[in-house]
Amino acid sequence: MKSLIIQTIKKALEKKKIKISDEEIEKHLEAPPSADLGDYAFPCFFLSGIMKQDPKRIALIIRETIGNIPAELEDIQTEGPYVNFFLNRKDLASSVIDTILKQKDAYGKANMGNDKVMIEFSQANTHKAFHVGHIRGTSLGESLARILEFCGNKVIRANYQGDSGMHVAKWIWCYKKYHSREKIKNDESWIASIYVDAVERLAKGEKLQEEVDIVNKSLEGGKNKELVELWKKTRKLSLDAFEKIYKELNTHFDFYFFEKDMEKDATRIVEDLLAKKIAILSDGAAIMDLKKHNLGVWVLLRKDKTVLYSAKDLALAERKFNQYKIDRSIYVVGAEQKLHLHQLFKTLELAGFPQAKKCEYVPVSEVRFPWGKMSSRTGDNVLYSELIKQVADFAKKGIKKRTKKISDKELEGRALKISIAAIKYSMLKQNPNRNIIFKKEEAMNFEGDTGPYLLYSYTRASSILKKSKAKISSKSKNLEQKEIELIKELSKFPEITINAKKALDPSVIANYSYHLAQVFNEFYHSCQVLNSENEAFRVSLVASFEQVLKNSLYLLGIEVLDKM
RNA sequence: GCCCGGGUAGCUCAGCCUGGAUAGAGCACCUGCCUUCUACGAAGAAAUUCGAGGCGAGCAGGGGGUCGCAGGUUCGAAUCCUGUCUCGGGCGCCA
Numbered sequence: 001m002k003s004l005i006i007q008t009i010k011k012a013l014e015k016k017k018i019k020i021s022d023e024e025i026e027k028h029l030e031a032p033p034s035a036d037l038g039d040y041a042f043p044c045f046f047l048s049g050i051m052k053q054d055p056k057r058i059a060l061i062i063r064e065t066i067g068n069i070p071a072e073l074e075d076i077q078t079e080g081p082y083v084n085f086f087l088n089r090k091d092l093a094s095s096v097i098d099t100i101l102k103q104k105d106a107y108g109k110a111n112m113g114n115d116k117v118m119i120e121f122s123q124a125n126t127h128k129a130f131h132v133g134h135i136r137g138t139s140l141g142e143s144l145a146r147i148l149e150f151c152g153n154k155v156i157r158a159n160y161q162g163d164s165g166m167h168v169a170k171w172i173w174c175y176k177k178y179h180s181r182e183k184i185k186n187d188e189s190w191i192a193s194i195y196v197d198a199v200e201r202l203a204k205g206e207k208l209q210e211e212v213d214i215v216n217k218s219l220e221g222g223k224n225k226e227l228v229e230l231w232k233k234t235r236k237l238s239l240d241a242f243e244k245i246y247k248e249l250n251t252h253f254d255f256y257f258f259e260k261d262m263e264k265d266a267t268r269i270v271e272d273l274l275a276k277k278i279a280i281l282s283d284g285a286a287i288m289d290l291k292k293h294n295l296g297v298w299v300l301l302r303k304d305k306t307v308l309y310s311a312k313d314l315a316l317a318e319r320k321f322n323q324y325k326i327d328r329s330i331y332v333v334g335a336e337q338k339l340h341l342h343q344l345f346k347t348l349e350l351a352g353f354p355q356a357k358k359c360e361y362v363p364v365s366e367v368r369f370p371w372g373k374m375s376s377r378t379g380d381n382v383l384y385s386e387l388i389k390q391v392a393d394f395a396k397k398g399i400k401k402r403t404k405k406i407s408d409k410e411l412e413g414r415a416l417k418i419s420i421a422a423i424k425y426s427m428l429k430q431n432p433n434r435n436i437i438f439k440k441e442e443a444m445n446f447e448g449d450t451g452p453y454l455l456y457s458y459t460r461a462s463s464i465l466k467k468s469k470a471k472i473s474s475k476s477k478n479l480e481q482k483e484i485e486l487i488k489e490l491s492k493f494p495e496i497t498i499n500a501k502k503a504l505d506p507s508v509i510a511n512y513s514y515h516l517a518q519v520f521n522e523f524y525h526s527c528q529v530l531n532s533e534n535e536a537f538r539v540s541l542v543a544s545f546e547q548v549l550k551n552s553l554y555l556l557g558i559e560v561l562d563k564m
Numbered sequence: 565g566c567c568c569g570g571g572u573a574g575c576u577c578a579g580c581c582u583g584g585a586u587a588g589a590g591c592a593c594c595u596g597c598c599u600u601c602u603a604c605g606a607a608g609a610a611a612u613u614c615g616a617g618g619c620g621a622g623c624a625g626g627g628g629g630u631c632g633c634a635g636g637u638u639c640g641a642a643u644c645c646u647g648u649c650u651c652g653g654g655c656g657c658c659a
Contacts, residue, residue, distance in 0.1 A: 027582085028584095030584080032585075033585065033586090043584060045584065045639065055639080079585075080585065081584090081585080082585065128659090162659060166659075167658070167659065170658090282657095283656080283657080285656070286657095287656060287657085289656095294566090294567075296567090296654095296656075298656075299656045299657045300657090302657045306657095308656095308657065308658085309658080309659050334659090335568090335569075335653070335654090336653055336654065337654085338653085338654070339568085340654090340659085365569080365570095365652095366652085366653080368652085377658090398620095401603095401620090402601080402602040402603065402620090403602060403603085418621090429578090430577065430578090431577090433569070433570090434569080434570070434577085435570080435652070436576090437577095439575095439576085441591095442591075445590090445591070445621090446621040447590085447620085447621055447622095448589085448590040448591065449578095452621050453590095453621060455621085456601070456622080457622090458601095459601045459602090460600070460601055461600095462601080464600050464601095467600075469611095507578085511578065511579095514589085518589090522624095524599095524623085525598080525599085525600095525622075526623085528600070529600060530599090530600055531600095542600095
């Protein structure tokens, strides 16, 4: 249809002895700000230089030169310096609806190559809090995985859990020295509090770090059985807690990598880099001097030869490519680690790993309080477990207000899904590269641009579908303005998924979902479906909306509900 | 100091890559509406139908903007370029 319009414009211009390429015309062709202005608009500003006339006049000339309207189009009008084209909306409507109802869950899927992509995300550290910031990275990774799959990729979800390193040493040291009389509790906030206590104590006593270093060295050596046992036990508590969270967040991983398992390979790789003189020793530590590349200095091994996360990341990269034969490796990691990731990729390149070029970084910005950083080091944060409980309690109140007969199990289930939708949506609707200012009151807001609003719109649609007995038909004798708007919005979905994939940005999908629901709610208020003359058509439109909203929410990792 | 990323309504954000029709949303505030999640009454064996209100996780309308500031490019700048102010993050043994 677009090419027909391009050709129509081209012919009209040729009659006026002006040659413009198809590409040039397509570049200028745009969508008018509202449907009553048409479906495609051709702005004439750029022609005023060539034709030496007022663009408004040029629009009139083009319209006049076109003459009769081609059969496939409904109308061509001018509006100021624009020539506006109207498609045959009834045809458009039935083709959009037929496509959606035929393709169902596959509507919007794209075939953009079937690369095997590994996407690493979440990377929660054991022995520390899983707070709101971690929800963001986890939700983002899962959503990106779904978007890539939807566009034809084979996706491998990988988690890289920080179960070794200085933070673990601090926790073990602190527990042994100050808390050993406390029983080890299966309680996230208790585990998090020991870490906070360690950081506080270390900030006060300068010499204490030496004790932690000894614990660290000993843990890495693995010979002190008592320490290793304590590590294993506490590590498992953290990992089990994470697993429960992942399940609630509707995500899963195909592979779990652990920092602990990278230590040996990391040492080997660094020794190799030193032998090849790619890495050098400085003050006894092994470093990569990347100043030439404007990436500063990257420290790989401490002077006591224990490994740093930099070296472990080299080992991880090697393992990802060698063992899993992937075409593309995406790292969904905090934006504050930007330099680290670039140092990693550059080092892989200098070390001669051919896969270096296949690595990509998706920075995830912080979730902050209005007054500053959220931190597991200071304990100034909101734990996932606390937040989900509060939001779910709030959701339950809402459900109870409306529904008298509901089993406890059903109530819990619905409340959890609504809360997850609320929390995930709030994390995904914003561009990943920008900080989110977290306010607890806003997490409890279920109105407007929120996850629950989207779920609510879905339940409205499914309720209508349940009640209607009409036979579905995608054909309509006439179309209301709100119906046209909804159809046009539905037709945009395939393009939206491609945009989200290219940008690796779920907020594109989130913004679309919200706008789609808004348009549907406007339609809902202005067009009665049940018992209307046009019920057969409207039901098919509602069914299409339900399907597309479901598909787009799926890409965000949000499950829909029939009832709320 | 150097390197990134921001600055758009009181607050939180979208639009910026690829410049165009009055700069869009949400929250909060004000005014209306409310038929199709749920929920009340009546009729019916039931699906359901009819009726009058309420709720709000619904809709409409309203107030609120020097798109940080200053230049430049352009017929046209929130969008591109330069400068500048300001906030956040990062910058050799944390992850």
